[in-house]
Amino acid sequence: IIAGDTAYGSWRDGGLTLLDVKDRAQPKLISHRHRSPPFGGGTHTALPLPDRDLLVVLDEAVLDxxxxxxxxxxxxxxxxxxxxxxxxxxxxxxxxxxxxxxxxFGPHNLHENRPGSFVSSTLIFATYQNAGVRAYDISTPYRPVETGALVPAAPEKMMDTRPNRPQVIQSCDVFVDAQGIIYSTDYNGGMSVIEYLG
Structure with missing residues (x-):
């Protein structure tokens, strides 16, 4: 995701990068952070909150x-x-x-504050795969608080045809529209439309 002249890169097991893209033809590395090991890696989404000088970074779970x-x-x-x-x-x-x-089980994606959608630098929405969709208040950045969650029902029919797969939800992607309605997709269960009530 780009904010101003900085690109925030999620390089999977390569970690997090901040790149100066003032000259789009010549990106320059500003910084690199790698948390694996000791943590599991899989950096998937980096969401800048430029008005607060904060960055939300999600590492994706990819194994059972x-x-x-x-x-x-x-x-x-x-x-x-x-x-x-x-x-x-x-x-x-x-x-x-x-x-x-x-x-x-673990994070997969964040709502990315795209233009025309719900935009907030204090309320963050994330998918947590078999743990559904989660909302977090980061008004106090040193102590994020979960303020809502919805774990959809198990899918009636599995789209994943691999043998012996557990019949559980896998909330993967999340988008929140300008009216605050949450859309979350699951590659087995389809789409959930959710209203956040706080």
Whole structure:
């Protein structure tokens, strides 16, 4: 995602990069952060919140039962782009044992504050695969708080035809429209349309 003249790159197991793209033909590395090891890697989405000098960074779970390690959503202070500092992590869903539930447990994607959609630098929406869709308040950046969650029902029919796949949801992508209606897709369960009530 690009904000101003900075591109925020998610390079999977290569970590997070901030690039100066003032000259779009000659990007220049500003900084690089790599958290794997000890964490599981898989940096998938970097969402800049330029009005607050914050960056939300999500690491994607891609294997069943956390076989690829624990994946987190991180909050970075980017006041000094050459030295992004992790200041907190978002709370993980813990109302049930999602690792034992089967399939992928962990973050997958963020609502990206695209033009014409819901835009907020304090309310963040994320998908958590078998743990559904999550909303977080980051008004206090050192202590993100979960403010809402919806775990859709298990799919009636599996689109994933691999043998012995668990029949559980896998909330993958999320988009929030300008009216605040949440659309989340699941490659087995289709699309969920959700109203956030706080």
């Amino acid at each position: 039962n956390q076989e690829d390690g624990e994946k987190l959503i991180w909050l970075f202070d980017i006041r000094e782009p050459s030295n992004p500092v992790s200041i907190s992590t978002f709370p993980q869903p813990d109302e049930t044992d999602y690792v034992a539930k089967g399939a992928h």
